[in-house]
Amino acid sequence: MLAQQLVNALSLGCVYALFALGFTLVFGVLGIINLSHGAVFMVGAYAALEAVTALDLPLAAALVLAFVASGVLGLLIDLLVLAPLRRRNAPHLIPMIATIGCAIALNSAAQGLFGADNLRFPDGLVPSDALSLGDITVTPVEIGIVVASFVIMALMLIVLRRSQVGRALRAIAESPKAAALLGINVEGLFRATSFIAAGLGGAAGVMIGLYSNAVYPLMGQPMLHKGIAVIILGGMGDIRGALIGGLFLGFAEVFAVAYVGSTMRDAVAFGLLFLILLVRPQGLFGKVAERKA
Secondary structure (H helix, E strand, O other): OHHHHHHHHHHHHHHHHHHHHHHHHHHHHHOOOOOOHHHHHHHHHHHHHHHHHOOOOOHHHHHHHHHHHHHHHHHHHHHHHHHHHHHOOOOOHHHHHHHHHHHHHHHHHHHHHHOOOOEOOOOOOOOOOOEEEOOEEEOHHHHHHHHHHHHHHHHHHHHHHHOHHHHHHHHHHHOHHHHHHOOOOHHHHHHHHHHHHHHHHHHHHHHHHHHHOOEOOOOHHHHHHHHHHHHHHHOOOOHHHHHHHHHHHHHHHHHHHHHOOHHHHHHHHHHHHHHHHHHOOOOOOOOOOOOOO
């Protein structure tokens, strides 16, 4: 029983981490909390669903299409909404409000196009036979989510720490003006970050749509709330923190359901999160920001 709960907690925690990885990348580079990320996540799920039902594409091709479609959408949001606000030096609250408007528009458009009912990926798209190891049962989707979470985190850390692009992104995160003076194409990297982060969000939408067996217009809203909690717990803008925070929330929820009760799931999970932030308000991997008078 305990071993199965650990596996369930790992897969659920990686679900949250998969969503939060792109979310935290945007904050780490652009310095904003993009509240349209949940809607972009939903668009990726619908793009893959249409690819496998209308175009009869395999799941791998549908994932690529979802990444590209979501990435283009994230790029458009940056070009049409966030970039003009950056040029005007808008306060941090303004982009958050603007992305809320984008999310509402995208959710409404999806509901108009596809309806409000839950849609599902076709049967047989992913092997349904679970892998049994003694008392532990794991589905192929759960294995895919766990592997994808760790692989994406590792690749992002390698790029950010070992590559020239990663060093440029870290410079932008510290000071966009100083980075521009050093000859770094700040706006170009902002756009590339928006594309990649949104693409990761769309791919996460496909994986989680398969995991929950449901695609619907508001599927990104609960994930957005959990994603905000995850990046705050892990440390704003820290890639490692997105994974660790997601795992913490997943383990807290699963064990709360198993040993306290399903009605106390969120109360226990967010109560523990609150206690941790009381001790370490900057998050597990975050740094304390100095405020100068």
